[in-house]
Amino acid sequence: LIGGGAAIVAALFIGGLFLSTYIKWSKEQDKILGKLADYKRQIDFIRSPVAGENRAGTVMLGAVALPSKVFDRNGKLIGEYYTERRSLIPYEKMPQHLIKALIASEDRDFFKHEGINFAAIFRAFLRNLISLRIAQGGSTITQQLAKVLFTNQERTLKRKMFEFFCAREIEEHYTKEQILEMYLNLVYFGHGRYGVDSISRYYFGKGADKLTLGESAMLIGLLPNPGGYSPLKNLRKALERQKMVLNAMVETGFITKKQMKSAIKKFYKDWQIFELEGSLMSQIGQFPDSAYRINLAPYFLDYIRQKILKTGILDSEQILKGGLRIYTTLDYKRQLEAKRSLQSAIDNQKKYYQKIIARLKKKGKTKLAKQLERAKKETNGAFVTIEPSTGYILTMIGGYEFSKTNQFNRAVLAKRQVGSLIKPFIYYLGIFQKIITPATLVEDTPLKIGKKRFRNYDGKYLGKITARDALRKSRNTPTLRLLQKVGISSLRELIADLLAKDPKDLKKRIPQEIVVGLGTVSFTPLEMARFYASMVNKGKRVIVQDLLRVEDTKGRLLWEAEENPPQVSVMDPVAAYITITMLQGVFEEGGTAGWVAGLRKKNSDYLPFEIAGKTGTTSHYKDAWFAGLTSDEVSVIWIGTDHFQSLGKGRTGGGLCSPAWVNYIWMVREENPPPPFSADWPLDNIVREDFCNDSGGVPREEGLCPHVIHDQVFFKGTEPKFYCPLHLKKEEELLIP
Structure with a gap:
């Protein structure tokens, strides 16, 4: 029972x-x-x-859920957005x-x-x-x-x-x-x-x-x-x-x-x-360069996702589950080299910190050693590249390595003091306003404005030097004297034009203070890249482009970026070109990245194309910058710590960042060199003239002046009108009393 x-x-x-x-x-x-x-x-x-071309x-x-795939501009898969990583097969x-x-x-x-x-x-x-x-x-x-x-x-x-x-x-x-x-x-x-x-x-x-x-x-x-x-x-x-x-x-x-x-x-x-040794090994799953395993450009992909959401092109569920095909402007080959170059530079800085930490520990200075341990841990960087003619973002790296604890995109979000990266725009204004030419002699001497005394980075003064030398050597006092003449308001208006903003909106970022000329203003690496890209773009404002088009699962068009958007001229093309030729001197002997000249001298095949650039370092070595230019791409690199610790005495943009860019540009352009800066440039109102870099005058004859700048570009009518008074023929020297 x-x-x-x-x-x-x-x-x-x-x-x-x-x-x-x-x-x-x-x-x-x-x-x-x-x-x-x-x-x-x-x-x-x-x-x-596949539906017809006209069908939306x-x-x-x-x-x-189907993952949405993201491609670079050459059609390479660089990552996915997903909740479930799935691909369908009939x-x-x-x-x-x-x-x-x-x-x-x-x-x-x-x-x-x-x-x-x-x-x-x-x-x-x-x-x-x-x-x-x-x-x-x-x-x-x-x-x-x-x-x-x-x-x-x-x-x-x-x-x-x-x-x-x-x-x-x-x-x-x-x-x-x-x-x-x-x-x-x-x-x-x-x-x-x-x-x-x-x-x-x-x-x-x-x-x-x-x-x-x-x-x-x-x-x-x-x-x-x-x-x-x-x-x-x-x-x-x-x-x-x-x-x-x-x-x-x-x-x-x-x-x-x-x-x-x-x-x-x-x-x-x-x-x-x-x-x-008792363990089985295989090549299964060994595809480190496959976006089916990892996102190959995580900072950029996160930036794109936020851009899509912000502009309302798609919502979050559509991005994560819609199986879309998203085509971007990124160039993965460049992205890979940029990442390698940036990480190498940051590793260099971390090794420097480690040497100092070891010395401090030996001396028993544990408190200071701990501070530098934190600085070493927080050392980061950014690398962003823009194609000036289109505004395409070709590379974007927002930190040393994307992780759960390191997702802040410094390329886009980190506003840092730019140091000497601001100087070329002051020189541009001086050239545009015809206050100076590359051959103009300027004063590199001690400067006092009010109660404030200003000095050069190295504490030395070169006396009278040409404007070209003052810029390529990044001298402070000549720059401040020039800023006094061109006016801070003119600089603010120029930057406002470059950013497509009202100058009034930049009063806090660019105050009416002379120290602005030393780069105490703060901008992001992407903003600085836009400034330099506009200069290279014959003075036309560069509007950043990142998305090309979005397609559904079948490849049918959902959204497409405007093709060839109108460009507004915000810089005089001749003055911009003259400034670029001056920045080519940064890589010459004596320039702030003059180490390149030594390599070129040893190997004539090394970097056989035109490059220009500008180094930047802020007070107490808290930020290191470099802007690298060719005729068809502009990169900006920044290295620093997230809590503004010093990188160390002598840790400059020229020493830390310029090698990263030079390595990058050589790797990506060795087989496809860029054309010269003058290609397709509207240069009707120019003349070319040789001048002595010591006096600013025209050499009397070949071989007399030891430091000659050849074929320097000038606005027509502003070229030097006098012969070099420093280097004479022997018979002429006898005539001087």
């Missing part, structure tokens, strides 16, 4: 559970079928013909050995049953009844599809019953091939990858349509425990699972034992599997 009563209670419990589950299913049936139809439509969408694209948010592109591996391993009666394998369920039921939970499965592939798509996957009898109703409905509406297609595109394979195509690209660097028999068996072997059987975490276990799947295929007659052995042999050879 007791046993019979227990059986009745159990039967009533199960019957009640079944009834309540059926009621729940009845209420949710339409919703579930709708979700299933949406999912099938997503897959069908990838095999449908649509953002399709289906039953499953059934007809799936290899048959992949399908057979799944059936042999997971559901051998798949093509015989109607969604439910009652014999398998009964075997599992006997073991599960006692615990009133699912301890052993018995699920068909159809049930597994229902479980993943429609339930929260808890291990309970109620969920199993709900899964039963879903599976029967799926079988009524879809063919076996469609069910397999939906399952293999849906299921989780580990490492954040959903669907067989996504995991195939992650492990094997190719789409699922190109999987070999051995590769297919390994992927199917992951399904019971994707994390535990991952070949990257436990290769030995993954290979055991692969062999189990292949054995199952032999047992079901899908392959022969000979084919199994051949598949294993080929797999070991293809992926270089070998044992080293």
Whole structure:
């Protein structure tokens, strides 16, 4: 009686559970079928013909999330936005050995049953009844599809019953091939990858349509425990699972034992599997340059995502789940070299800190050593490159390494004092207003304005020097004297024009103080790159471009940037060009990046094209800057610490940042050198003249003056009108009393 009563209670419990589950299913049936139809439509969408060019694209948010892919301007995949990393593949592109591996391993009666394998369920039921939970499965592939798509996957009898109703409905509406297609595109394979195509690209660097028999068996072997059987975490276990799947295929007659052995042999050879000191090694998943593993330009991708959201082109859900194709202006080849060059420069600074820290510890100065330990940890940088003619952002690096604790994009957001990077714009104004020419002699002597005394970086004074020398050597006192003449308001108006802002809005950023001429004003690296890019762009304001177009999953256009937007002239092209020629002197002997001249002298093939630049260093060496220019790209580099610690005495933009840019520009332009700055430049109102860099006068004859600047550009009528008074012929010297 007791046993019979227990059986009745159990039967009533199960019957009640079944009834309540059926009621729940009845209420949710339409919703579930709708979700299933949406999912099938997503897959069908990838095999449908591409729409005509005039048809507008649509953002399709289906039953499953699809990552949006981001490309550089050359079509290289550089990253993804996603909640689930999935790529869809239609059934007809799936290899048959992949399908057979799944059936042999997971559901051998798949093509015989109607969604439910009652014999398998009964075997599992006997073991599960006692615990009133699912301890052993018995699920068909159809049930597994229902479980993943429609339930929260808890291990309970109620969920199993709900899964039963879903599976029967799926079988009524879809063919076996469609069910397999939906399952293999849906299921989780580990490492954040959903669907067989996504995991195939992650492990094997190719789409699922190109999987070999051995590769297919390994992927199917992951399904019971994707994390535990991952070949990257436990290769030995993954290979055991692969062999189990292949054995199952032999047992079901899908392959022969000979084919199994051949598949294993080929797999070991293809992926270089070998044992080293008791551990198995392989080349599986070794694709460090693949955006299917990492985002290749994380600071830029985060910037683009925020830009899309801010401008209202798409919303967050569309970006993360819409399977969009986002094309940007970034140039990945340049981005990679920029990252390497910046990281090398930052590593250089960290090594410097480490040497000082070691010395301080030896002397027992632990407090100061701790301060420098923090400075070393917080040393960061930025590198941004713009194509002046288009405004395209070609590189953007916002820090040493993008991580959970280092996501602040210093290229875009860090407003830092710019130091001497401001000086060329003061000289530009002097040339434009015809106050100076490159050959004008200026005073490099002590300067006192009010109660404030100003000095040069090195504490020395060169007396009378040419304006060209004053700029390339970055002398402070001549610059401040020039700023007094051109006016701070003129500088503010110029920068306002460059930024497309009202000068009134810049009064706080550019106050009416003479120290502005030493770069006490703060701008971001991207803003400084815009300033210099406008100078190179023949004086036309550069508006930054970052997005090219956005397409839907089928490649149909959703949004496109304006092509060739109108450009406004904000700088005189001749004065801008003259300033650039003066900045070429920065790389000459005696310039603030004069070390380049030594390398060029040793190797005539090194940097055989025109470059210009400007170094910058702020007070107490808190910021190091460099702006590097060619005729078709402009880069700005900044290195410093996030809490404004000193980089150390003598740690300048010329020593820290200029090598990073020179290495970068040589690597990306060695095989594709840029044209000269004068190419296509409107230079009707100019003359070229040689002048002596000591006196500013025209050399009397070749060989007399030891330091001659050849073919210097001047505004017509402003070129030197006198001969050099310092270097004379011997007979002329006799005539001087």
